[in-house]
Amino acid sequence: MNSPQENTRPQPRTKPAEVRLDELMDAAENLFISKGFEATTVSEIVRDAGVAKGTFYHYFPSKIEVLGALRERFTRQFIDRIQLAMDACPANDAVARLHAWCNSGVAAYLDSMAVHDALYHDHHYPTRGNQDRDTVLDQVLALLNEGIALGAWQLDNPRLTAMLMYHGMHGAVDNLVVSEDLRGTDLGAQLSQQFLRLLGCG
Known part of the structure; x- marks a missing residue:
């Protein structure tokens, strides 16, 4: 039987890479729909995705590559x-x-x-x-x-x-x-x- 401490062990906070990628793309897609591609900034995308800018640039060199994806x-x-x-x-x-x-x-x-x-x-x-x-x-x-x-x-x-x-x-x-x-x-x-x-x- 597991101990109470084992049962309450916190789950890892880091999301899988594919989940992070989907969240970034979903955030960008919603912003492109509501604001348009030109008006949307990388700062807004990472804000809505709840990630740091470094995470964005880990997946995409620029906003253009998000559009392509x-x-x-x-x-x-x-x-x-x-x-x-x-x-x-x-x-x-x-x-x-x-x-x-x-x-x-x-x-x-x-x-x-x-x-x-x-x-x-x-x-x-x-x-x-x-x-x-x-x-x-x-x-x-x-x-x-x-x-x-x-x-x-x-x-x-x-x-x-x-x-x-x-x-x-x-x-x-x-x-x-x-x-x-x-x-x-x-x-x-x-x-x-x-x-x-x-x-x-x-």
Whole structure:
């Protein structure tokens, strides 16, 4: 049996490195949303994260690198959510997986629009933004190539089609947000219908 002294032994105060990193990134993300990237200072980030400046610079050389890390995390969470929805469909049903890509993509974009706008509506890190876009495009391209292999559709230029679908979905969601006439519409279903026609299946 443990002694009372052993049971009341204080827990270590130092948080794991991954927890500290998440707290720094969360604090930066919230400030970028509320104040904007330019207006946010490193001092504010460490204040909200409850850490010293030295801890910040242990992980990030500057504020720009925080933005890059947040973009990478956003992209990973975005594609993981969509992939989970697609993987819930039969592997041999390319049309169902395309429906899932449209529906989950629209939902993920709408749910995270404030974060997306805070991280991407600037020109501070253009190369990183292109890498994130290419990561999402690769997911669409994989879906299209799966459909080709299954005989669901035929495409001469799958990557061009992936670009049309990627930009079409993002543009449609942006339009949905600013247009009161379109609110309440099932945008995912509408995009699915249009993209299936683009693929020669409609």
